[in-house]
Amino acid sequence: MKPSLLRRALVSAMAGGLASCQRNQPASFAGTSPVAVLRAKNYQQDLTATILEGIRLCGLVVKDKRVLLKPNLVEFDASTAINTDVGLVAAALEAFRSLGAASVVIAEGPGHRRDTLGLADEAGYWKGIRDFEGHFVDLNRDDVSPVKNFLTESQFFLPNTALGADLIVSMPKMKTHHWAGATLAMKNFFGLVPGAVYGWPKNTLHYLGIENSIVALNRQFRRTFAIVDGIVGMEGNGPIQGTAKDVGLLVFGQDLVAVDSTCCRIMGIDPAKVGYLQQAMDLGAVDSQQIHQRGENPIVVRNDFALIPEFASFRLNPGEKRG
Numbered sequence: 001m002k003p004s005l006l007r008r009a010l011v012s013a014m015a016g017g018l019a020s021c022q023r024n025q026p027a028s029f030a031g032t033s034p035v036a037v038l039r040a041k042n043y044q045q046d047l048t049a050t051i052l053e054g055i056r057l058c059g060l061v062v063k064d065k066r067v068l069l070k071p072n073l074v075e076f077d078a079s080t081a082i083n084t085d086v087g088l089v090a091a092a093l094e095a096f097r098s099l100g101a102a103s104v105v106i107a108e109g110p111g112h113r114r115d116t117l118g119l120a121d122e123a124g125y126w127k128g129i130r131d132f133e134g135h136f137v138d139l140n141r142d143d144v145s146p147v148k149n150f151l152t153e154s155q156f157f158l159p160n161t162a163l164g165a166d167l168i169v170s171m172p173k174m175k176t177h178h179w180a181g182a183t184l185a186m187k188n189f190f191g192l193v194p195g196a197v198y199g200w201p202k203n204t205l206h207y208l209g210i211e212n213s214i215v216a217l218n219r220q221f222r223r224t225f226a227i228v229d230g231i232v233g234m235e236g237n238g239p240i241q242g243t244a245k246d247v248g249l250l251v252f253g254q255d256l257v258a259v260d261s262t263c264c265r266i267m268g269i270d271p272a273k274v275g276y277l278q279q280a281m282d283l284g285a286v287d288s289q290q291i292h293q294r295g296e297n298p299i300v301v302r303n304d305f306a307l308i309p310e311f312a313s314f315r316l317n318p319g320e321k322r323g
Contacts, residue, residue, distance in 0.1 A: 033255035033285040034058045035262045037296040040231050040250045047091035047250075048098075051227060054252030055095065057294040060225055063100035065166035069093065072172045072188050072229075073108045074240060076122040081232045081244040084171045086128035088229050088250075092171060093129065106132075107161055109139030109191045111201035112240075116140055137161045140195035151208050151216050162192045162221065170226045170256060174233035174249075174263055176242060179210055181274050181311050182267065183239045184260040185226035189217040211276040218256060218283055226259040227252055230266065235305035247303050249296070257284025258291045268304030270316045 036057040040050050055062065069092050071084035089106060096104045106129070113119040116138040126132050142159035150156030162168060172188035180187060190202055190213070198204040205213040218224075228251040236242040249266065253259040257280045261271040265288070271277050277286050285291045307314060 032290055032292045033253060033258035034292040034294055035251065035253035035255070035258050036294040037262065037266070037298055037301065038250050038252070039248055039296060039301075041248050043085050043087035043231060047088055048094045050250060051088075051091055051095040051252075052098070054227065054250060054295075055099070055225075058225070058252050058254055060254060062096055062167070064102050066164065067096045067101045067104045068162060068165040068168045069096070069104065069106045070168055070170050070188060070191060071106065071108055072183075072191070073110050073113075073116070073119055073123060073125075075110075075112050076119060077240075080242065081173065081234050082240055083123045084173050084229045085231065086124040088227070088231070089125070089171060090129045092169065092227060093135065096169070102166075104135070105137050105161065106135050107137040107139050107142075107159075109142075109159070109193065109195055111190060111195065114140070114195070114200060139192060142194060144194055144197060147220060150220065151212055153204075153208075157194065157197050158192060158220070159194055166223060168192075168221055168224050170224060172226075172228055173239075174228050174230035174245075174247060174251075174267065175238035176235055176267070176269075176305055176307060176311070177239050178237055178308060178310070180214070180276060181314050182260070182264055182269055184263045185224075185228060185256040186214050186218050186260050186276065186280070189214070189221060192217060192221070211279060214276040215279045215283070218280060224256055225252070225254050226256050228259060228263055230263065233267075233305065235267075235307075237308055243306070245303075245305055249301060255284040255291075257281070257286060261286045261288070262291060262293070262298050265298045265316060266302055268302055268316050269307070269311075269314050273314045 036054045139159045144157040146155040170185040170188045175183050177183035230247040230249040233245045234242040235245040264271040
C-alpha cells in the first residue's frame with residue numbers, strides 16, 4: 001500500500017466508527033425475502049414511478065438515510081450494453097430524494113478504467129444527470145479506512161463513503177459473466193474496492209478468488225437494496241464482450257442473494273449451480289420457496305440468456321419455463 005494512502009487511512013477521524021458501521025447487522029439469514037420484478041419496456045418511460053413502486057413493494061424505508069447509489073460502470077462500447085443506463089440512475093436519484101433521504105450520492109470505482117470521470121462522460125452520465133460531478137464520488141480514489149479479517153487479509157481498506165452509508169443501492173446491469181456465470185447485485189460490489197489501493201482490475205480480489213470475494217464484500221456490507229437494470233441486459237461473453245439482450249424488467253430487493261437468485265431464474269440460469277450464491281446461503285435466500293415474489297412471476301417472464309460453453313451446464317431446466 002502507498003504510504004500516503006496508509007497515513008490517510010490511519011489518521012482518518014472516521015476510521016473507528018466507519019470500519020464497523022456496515023457490519024452491525026447479523027450475517028445469518030432468517031425469514032422470507034421480498035423481491036419485486038416489474039416490467040419496464042424502455043429507458044424513456046417514467047422510471048422514477050417504477051422505482052418508487054419497487055421500493056414500496058419491498059418495504060424499504062429511506063427517510064433520513066444517507067444513500068449511496070452504486071451503478072455498474074465498467075467500460076464503454078456504443079454497440080452493446082455494458083453499463084447501468086444513465087436514465088435509470090437519474091430516476092433512482094430522483095426517487096430516493098423524493099422519499100426523504102438525508103443525502104444521495106452516486107459512487108463507483110471501475111475495475112478497468114483509471115479515468116472514472118472520463119468513463120462516466122462516455123456513458124452519458126455527465127449529460128444525463130444534472131450536476132453529476134456534485135453528486136459523484138470516485139471510490140477508486142476516496143479516503144479509506146481498514147476493516148478486519150477480510151478473507152485471509154488481517155485488514156482490508158475500503159472507501160469511507162461506502163463504509164459511512166446507511167444504505168448502499170446496488171444498481172447492476174443484468175449480465176452473464178465469463179468467470180462467475182452471472183454478474184448482478186452482489187458482484188457489483190467489486191466497484192466498492194479502491195483501485196488506488198488494490199490496482200486495476202482490483203487484482204487482490206482475483207488473487208483471493210472471485211466467488212470468495214463476492215461473498216466477503218456482501219458479508220461486510222449488509223444495509224443494502226438492489227435495483228437491477230434488466231431493461232436491456234447482456235448475454236454470452238459478459239460482462240464486457242457480450243451481446244445486448246432486451247428483457248424489459250427491473251428487479252428490486254433488500255436481500256441481494258434473493259435478488260441475484262431471482263435474476264438467474266429470469267435469465268434461465270440455475271442459481272443452485274452458481275458458486276457464489278451457494279457460498280452465500282447464510283446471507284439470504286436462494287431457494288425460491290424462501291423468496292416472496294412480488295410483481296411479475298420470474299418463471300413466467302423467463303428469457304433465457306445465451307451462455308458461453310463453459311456455463312452450458314448452468315442452464316435451468318427447460319421445464320421450469322412456465323408454471
